[in-house]
Amino acid sequence: MSTAGLKVLLLVLVLLGMTITSSGCWDRTEINDIAIVVSSAFDLEPDGRIRITCQMALPGQMGGSNGGGGGTSGPRSFYVDTEVGRTVREANSKQQARLSRQLFFGHRRVLVIGEELAKQGMRDVFDVIARVPENRLTSNIVIAKGKGYDLLTAQPNFERFSAETMREILQSDVLIQVNLKDVAQELSQKGTDPLLPFMAPVETVKGNEHNKEIEFKGYAQFHDDKLVGVITKDAAKGVHWVRQKFQPYVTTLDTKPFGKLSINLYKGKSKIKPSFEQDHLHFDIEVQALCTILEVFGEHDFGRTENVQQLEGEIDNNIRDGILAAIQTMKERQSDSGALGLVIARRYPRLWKEKYSKNWYAELEKATFSISINSEVSRVGLVSENLAKKEEEETH
């Protein structure tokens, strides 16, 4: 190569080198320089400002290079910091001023919203969640009983952070999973209201220590973006049927012919058919369920068909009660937790647009329901009778 060509090449190389060294690395952050927020809570202060609570992982306490450590035996593996501000970001920047590491929300897996804020309406906080790309829209959302702060300071026994506990509970198939994206969608749509997990810290005693675990209490019902009530127990299961989202559950019946027994509903399906009456809507709810018997008090032989059929009737009643209770709360609280509006909107989009969407809550209150249930006890368990049943009784 000629010397002139070499010079040009050298110049190009130097220039390239300069562009690389002067432009790269601008957003480089080592893992040691970020404060990994695993969960944060938004609460409303009495003066109208917003309290932000961040639960951050303390990697140094989680046992790194030296192995071991972590869990609950050592010092806490997380740190909770809270601050008040007029906006979420103001509170965050106040917090940042006293943190040696950059707040990093990329791994926030659970967002907790305090009861008060939820009652006032939570639409505003969704802005800050979506405005920064770092925030995950797939993270779970939880409504806290009382202050969200209390959920974050709880020290669960199994997991390292209460956020992890909440997430594990939310991901179990006991309840309907919702993430931020779903909630945002439901808030933006008419004809459905969010149905969010409602959680509360509960005291447990471990030796002399008092620990706070976190428990799933039921679902928070919303009217638009405002919390209007909590739905629990059988009604919570009933909402599953109305939402057409079956999740396996265990229910305990107290029946006349059989006494107390626990049933596991492991497979189910529900269908809703709307129809139009003269001045109101009518919904036909059709439920199919498969169950097994888990526990029976008293000596009943479920090897006999008539017993099983009778039991199935009792299960039908139990499911019906749950659904009716759920519908009752929906009507009372003016909350379409069952997403019934969507059923209309999807089947009859024009009718929905022209007639029902304008005054949906009033329509919902007028609506009538008919419920048909077909449950089937497919398995009675390994034994059809109590093993310890006395032999004499069988002889007479």
Add this chain to the structure above:
Amino acid sequence: MYRRFRKGRKSSQAKNPPEEMRHERTPVSDDMSESLENLNRPYVEQLGEVSIASSLQQNLTFLNELFADCSDFVIRPFQIETSRPARAIFIDGLINSAEVDRALQALMIDEGGMVDASQLAERSVPAAQTAMVENYRELVLAVLSGDTGILIEGERQAILLSLRGAKMRSINEPESEAVVRGPREGFIENLRTNTSMLRRKLKTPRLKMQPLVVGKHSNTSIAIAYLEGVVDPATVDEVIGRIKKIQIDGVLESGYIEELIQDSTYSPFPQVQYSERPDTIAAALLEGRVAIFVDGTPFVLIVPTTFWQLLQANEDYYERFQMATLIRWLRYMLLFIALLLPALYIAISTFHQTMFPTTLLLSVAAARETIPFPAVVEAFIMEVAFEALREAGVRLPKTVGQAVSILGALVVGQAAVQAGIVSAPMVIIVSLTGIASFTIPRYNAAIAFRMLRFPLMILSAMFGMYGIMVGVMLILGHMANLRSFGIPYLSPTGPLSSSDLKDVLIRAPWTEMAKRPSFLAIKDTRRAGAAMIEDLDTGLGQKGIGIKHPSEEGTS
């Protein structure tokens, strides 16, 4: 220029300027006294101009001066038929003394009367291979290669007896290409032994081996082997042309030839494959490639070479095709790991922490908590330590090598982690990368990827994922641009030749590989008989006439 200074410089050859490499040829001269004066010819090649004189004395003077101070050069005087003076010349240690003794004995008691040298060679020399030469170039070259030269008074020809007996290594299992299943013989340092091993694999006169000599001082013999009728003759011509262009003082390993004939000098990728296994070479020839044997090294070159070829091991074709296919996929995956894993780790841990699963991020964060260096520096420390350990392990005597591996495992693997200098995840990443790079069957291909890992690490440390992408694009672009003897380096994926993918994406069973790879311009594409293939395809294997088993259904 050379001739001008020639006369005054009989004892100062060392001062020859380098351009003298391109020597001028002096016309062949019949005047012996003039020829024999030309002792300052630096290279054996130039002796081609000097004919053997009929006077034995003149020849001896010339040889004595040529081989002055060569203690291993022997001139053995003897007489044919007790009256005709002759001389045997050879290099001590390169001949088989017993055989030469017998040949000389036969000549001494010869009673065939006065005949000329060629008749003598025909009638009275009990050697399998003899030749007649007329000039000093051939004589000296043959003698230096281990032949015995016989010079006879009054003859202008010398007889060459090929009774070689130099000590050489025995045939061993090739260390750089071990196999579980497959032939266990490897080439050795002797060219003739090596070509004979190939000949044993391909017993056909169509296996051609063209001889060449390269190296002004080393005069290294080279054989270019190919299967006539399969190979593209243009490729053979190209190989011979490129080798003939080589002008160098010595060729000590086939690596010299490789560097001097490859298409792109500055590419990190090898454009010539080498192997020390006769079966690999035979397979390459059957595919229509050309092999270059170089005397003095067990490594034989194969051209043209494509990228995918470097990821194929000979054993792929000896074991069942399903397993070979799976192993190939594993190799392709590990190739990416060897090239990208440290760079990906750096990019994700310093730019895209969101890409880690949360629990993994927490583990990594916990491990990195006490580490004083940024991830790049940490990665470089470990990669350099690993490369150092590897190099030390290769270069050191075997007894010391063990100490190195213990030190490496103990000091780097454990102490450094416990001391909090490097994090455990980084040790895992580096060892994974190391293991992955060892799974590439061709060592020279593995080297390329090991080298390219470092620039990618720098790019990822500065630009994150974007940097890696740009780096990979550059590498891919470079590879797409490479040629090996005219064949695109990424063939058959580069310019797509879909029928050849059956030996790249998978290793198809032999019944499906009835045709040779078509991306190589070859003359005969059919490798398996059409009738057999059809038979095997319809029956999904050989069924024969059907041998009944006594307990088979319906026979009771």
